[in-house]
Amino acid sequence: MGHYLIRRxxxxxxxxxxxxxxxxLMVNVLGDPxxxxxxxxxxxxxxxxxxxxxxxLDRPVLEQYLTYMGxxxxxxxxxxxNGQKVIDLMSSAxxxxxxxxxxxxxxxxxxxxxxxxxxGLSQGRVLDSAILLLTLVVISxxxxxxxxxxxxxxGVEWSWISPSVSTEAPFSELIVPGLVLASVSLAYVTRLTRxxxxxxxxxxxxxxxxxxxxxxxxxxxxxxxxxxLIPVVTFIGTDIGALMGGAIVTERIFNIHGVGYQLYxxxxxxxxxxxxxxxxxxxxxxxxxxxxxxxxxxxxDPRIRYA
Amino acid sequence: xxxxxxxxxxxxxxxxxxxxxxxxxxxxxDGGAAVLSAVWGDPQNPLEPAxxxxxxxxxxxxxxxxxxxxxxxxxxxxxxxxxxxITTTDSRTFTVxxxxxxxxxxxxxxxxxxxxxxxxxxxxxxSNQKNAYFFGYIEGxxxxxxxxxxxxxxxxxxLKVVNDQTFTIRLTQKFSTFPDTLGYxxxxxxxxxxxxxxxxxxxxxVGDGPYxxxxxxxxxxxxxxxxxxxxxxxxxxxxGVDLKVYTDNNTAYTDLQxxxxxxxxxxxxxxxxxVRKDLGDRYLNTPAGIIQTLAFPFYDNDWNTAGAAKVRxxxxxxxxxxxxxxxxxxxxxxxxxxxTSPVLGASGGYKEGLCGDYCDYNPTEAKQLIxxxxxxxxxxxKITYNADTGSHKEWVDAVCNxxxxxxxxxxxxVGSPVGTFADFRNxxxxxxxxxxxxxxxxxxxxxxQDFLQPLYYTDASSNDGKWSHKKxxxxxxxxxxxxxxxxxxxxxxxxxxxxxxxxxxIPLWYQNGSAGWSGRLSHVALDPFSVPVYxxxxxx
Numbered sequence: 001m002g003h004y005l006i007r008r009x010x011x012x013x014x015x016x017x018x019x020x021x022x023x024x025l026m027v028n029v030l031g032d033p034x035x036x037x038x039x040x041x042x043x044x045x046x047x048x049x050x051x052x053x054x055x056x057l058d059r060p061v062l063e064q065y066l067t068y069m070g071x072x073x074x075x076x077x078x079x080x081x082n083g084q085k086v087i088d089l090m091s092s093a094x095x096x097x098x099x100x101x102x103x104x105x106x107x108x109x110x111x112x113x114x115x116x117x118x119x120g121l122s123q124g125r126v127l128d129s130a131i132l133l134l135t136l137v138v139i140s141x142x143x144x145x146x147x148x149x150x151x152x153x154x155g156v157e158w159s160w161i162s163p164s165v166s167t168e169a170p171f172s173e174l175i176v177p178g179l180v181l182a183s184v185s186l187a188y189v190t191r192l193t194r195x196x197x198x199x200x201x202x203x204x205x206x207x208x209x210x211x212x213x214x215x216x217x218x219x220x221x222x223x224x225x226x227x228x229l230i231p232v233v234t235f236i237g238t239d240i241g242a243l244m245g246g247a248i249v250t251e252r253i254f255n256i257h258g259v260g261y262q263l264y265x266x267x268x269x270x271x272x273x274x275x276x277x278x279x280x281x282x283x284x285x286x287x288x289x290x291x292x293x294x295x296x297x298x299x300x301d302p303r304i305r306y307a
Numbered sequence: 308x309x310x311x312x313x314x315x316x317x318x319x320x321x322x323x324x325x326x327x328x329x330x331x332x333x334x335x336x337d338g339g340a341a342v343l344s345a346v347w348g349d350p351q352n353p354l355e356p357a358x359x360x361x362x363x364x365x366x367x368x369x370x371x372x373x374x375x376x377x378x379x380x381x382x383x384x385x386x387x388x389x390x391x392x393i394t395t396t397d398s399r400t401f402t403v404x405x406x407x408x409x410x411x412x413x414x415x416x417x418x419x420x421x422x423x424x425x426x427x428x429x430x431x432x433x434s435n436q437k438n439a440y441f442f443g444y445i446e447g448x449x450x451x452x453x454x455x456x457x458x459x460x461x462x463x464x465x466l467k468v469v470n471d472q473t474f475t476i477r478l479t480q481k482f483s484t485f486p487d488t489l490g491y492x493x494x495x496x497x498x499x500x501x502x503x504x505x506x507x508x509x510x511x512x513v514g515d516g517p518y519x520x521x522x523x524x525x526x527x528x529x530x531x532x533x534x535x536x537x538x539x540x541x542x543x544x545x546x547g548v549d550l551k552v553y554t555d556n557n558t559a560y561t562d563l564q565x566x567x568x569x570x571x572x573x574x575x576x577x578x579x580x581x582v583r584k585d586l587g588d589r590y591l592n593t594p595a596g597i598i599q600t601l602a603f604p605f606y607d608n609d610w611n612t613a614g615a616a617k618v619r620x621x622x623x624x625x626x627x628x629x630x631x632x633x634x635x636x637x638x639x640x641x642x643x644x645x646x647t648s649p650v651l652g653a654s655g656g657y658k659e660g661l662c663g664d665y666c667d668y669n670p671t672e673a674k675q676l677i678x679x680x681x682x683x684x685x686x687x688x689k690i691t692y693n694a695d696t697g698s699h700k701e702w703v704d705a706v707c708n709x710x711x712x713x714x715x716x717x718x719x720x721v722g723s724p725v726g727t728f729a730d731f732r733n734x735x736x737x738x739x740x741x742x743x744x745x746x747x748x749x750x751x752x753x754x755x756q757d758f759l760q761p762l763y764y765t766d767a768s769s770n771d772g773k774w775s776h777k778k779x780x781x782x783x784x785x786x787x788x789x790x791x792x793x794x795x796x797x798x799x800x801x802x803x804x805x806x807x808x809x810x811x812x813i814p815l816w817y818q819n820g821s822a823g824w825s826g827r828l829s830h831v832a833l834d835p836f837s838v839p840v841y842x843x844x845x846x847x
Contacts, residue, residue: 036729
């Protein structure tokens with residue numbers, strides 16, 4: 001297990017370097033970021049040159065990348081165009097998005113697993129078909145439609161919630177946005193769990209457990225659910241990173257000042273420091289999440305051993 | 308999630324009125340006059356007067372700063388604010404006398420140094436200020452801010468402090484309306500704290516306007532409060548303004564409907580169809596000092612011929628402005644008939660119909676002119692625009708449709724989108740365009756000069772199409788040398804005539820500013836820059 005962990009951690013290094021280099025190149029070959037800084041006019045050449053020098057944009061891209069990575073080791077993510085440290089932007093944005101993601105993942109686990117288990121056990125009944133149909137509808141409607149409709153209905157028409165999330169973004173205000181963010185994944189988790197449960201229900205070990213006279217509750221939780229969870233855990237694990245990065249739409253609709261908002265601003269203003277910094281951290285989140293998923297397998301199924 | 312104490316199902320409009328007291332998060336507790344909440348966007352640059360070139364940062368600076376002059380929110384006329392008088396005998400050297408008793412909100416008195424130091428800082432290449440070129444008319448600018456190389460002086464030689472209340476400005480050329488430009492925020496005075504502890508000042512700017520900043524959370528919100536010690540006449544009529552950063556204008560509009568927000572100063576295009584139903588007379592749509600034009604690449608020889616001028620005129624006549632502004636913009640744009648803006652007023656230089664027949668839709672004559680001029684250079688017209696903001700695609704496609712219909716050719720005109728605004732600016736900066744491109748202009752100060760000189764004077768800072776005409780330059784020079792504003796305006800209009808006869812750029816439409824507000828507010832108005840006049844808004 002220890003060896004496996006070390007090997008996995010070492011494997012992360014080339015993935016990390018490759019991913020950041022790609023992002024860096026993509027952002028930097030897009031053009032001259034300073035050009036858009038002066039509003040509808042062109043910057044005067046002297047100021048433009050000075051700004052480029054200040055942000056290191058006058059050097060070759062590879063050199064920029066190496067300097068950037070060098071700074072990164074010391075925790076320096078550079079400065080955004082509005083004079084704020086990117087690290088400060090992160091420290092205000094990530095907690096918000098993490099809270100939003102936690103809400104979304106919790107909803108996925110509680111609702112998705114719950115509904116999946118329920119439908120898997122009551123296959124073929126009316127409620128099962130109804131939930132299946134519902135998940136299909138959720139999957140086929142884009143997130144921004146769900147978001148805008150919920151915002152208009154709950155926020156404006158019925159006044160149950162505030163249509164926008166306040167700056168502090170406490171958990172209580174993030175429930176509806178979290179639901180919107182989770183909606184599509186939630187539907188997938190439901191369907192995935194349902195299929196997995198339905199399949200394992202007919203397997204030998206479940207029949208044995210039932211034949212042994214174990215209580216139904218124990219059969220379901222210890223035997224059926226545990227074995228059915230492996231594909232679901234894989235999905236939820238990789239989904240964490242996707243949710244954080246994909247929050248752009250949801251955050252925009254509900255006025256949440258998180259990672260999605262900062263990324264959007266960075267892209268629109270072609271602010272390479274912000275974009276590269278945030279994407280770098282997101283890459284790390286992806287890598288760590290997938291490592292955790294792999295480690296969780298052993299807990300769920302002891303037959304899976306790591307050499 | 309803020310749960311309301313009542314759950315009723317009212318119609319949209321009544322919902323706004325009813326829920327206001329329930330959940331306007333910024334409500335009160337300020338004793339006396341109430342505070343209103345307004346939409347805001349994250350400023351693009353650090354908040355410094357000479358570094359702010361977009362409307363969001365400009366809003367704040369307009370609330371916390373007063374300069375030598377101030378533009379009347381209704382007429383756009385420059386009136387003295389901190390200045391007692393600005394006089395000249397030769398339109399080139401100006402003597403500025405300050406009013407007594409003005410101070411910054413930290414108690415520091417405003418002296419001639421407050422202005423001169425601020426301007427020297429703004430002009431200096433070292434300070435990286437994006438509006439530095441505003442000081443370009445002042446003598447010594449080329450030393451403080453050379454085009455290439457290091458600066459050889461730290462202060463503008465054209466600025467001289469006479470005493471605490473007086474200083475003089477010497478310009479490099481005659482410029483009679485120069486005093487009227489001094490209401491622009493780049494010319495604001497700065498307190499000593501700005502220079503001694505710059506970081507602290509940026510975290511919480513201090514100025515001399517009717518409001519002070521109580522708290523500023525970057526990227527989230529800014530709380531401004533009425534400054535009781537403000538010496539000016541335009542004191543705040545409310546207790547303060549909470550500016551909230553929104554990720555999307557549509558969310559702000561939804562919040563206004565739900566009663567979480569008091570003031571929205573840009574009603575999104577998607578909401579325009581039902582804004583009247585939602586807000587009734589709490590909606591405003593008035594012209595602003597913004598004009599949209601099509602500029603041409605005159606560095607491309609194909610566009611710089613005598614025939615091409617005819618083609619440009621023909622193209623202008625092929626655009627059905629009235630129809631496009633009505634169907635695409637829901638009448639939030641007004642078809643342009645000159646190259647300025649109605650906010651200038653007739654006395655300020657706006658002349659309705661100056662463009663004449665060339666701005667009227669006339670398919671037969673348009674086709675004839677284009678053919679006489681030798682057709683579209685290169686066979687196809689490509690209109691370049693940036694696709695990331697401002698829904699430019701819709702109108703560019705409409706303009707092309709209009710032209711294609713006139714020419715009876717589906718491929719005569721196509722839109723050519725560029726991904727981001729920065730890329731768009733890049734292409735323009737490198738003279739890489741071969742066809743017309745969108746050129747929006749938002750005025751810096753309400754003067755006819757600002758609509759003509761920076762855009763069409765030879766080698767001017769924003770003359771992106773590189774249009775050049777000797778007669779135009781000469782008339783602008785003459786206008787600047789006039790001491791009588793009336794004559795100056797006449798000469799500028801003659802110059803505009805030269806621009807028209809060569810169709811140096813096709814005027815499309817004037818842009819309006821819009822605003823929507825909650826039932827708590829009254830006296831809401833937009834100034835000529837389409838920024839709300841915050842200090843005049845009454846709450847409750």
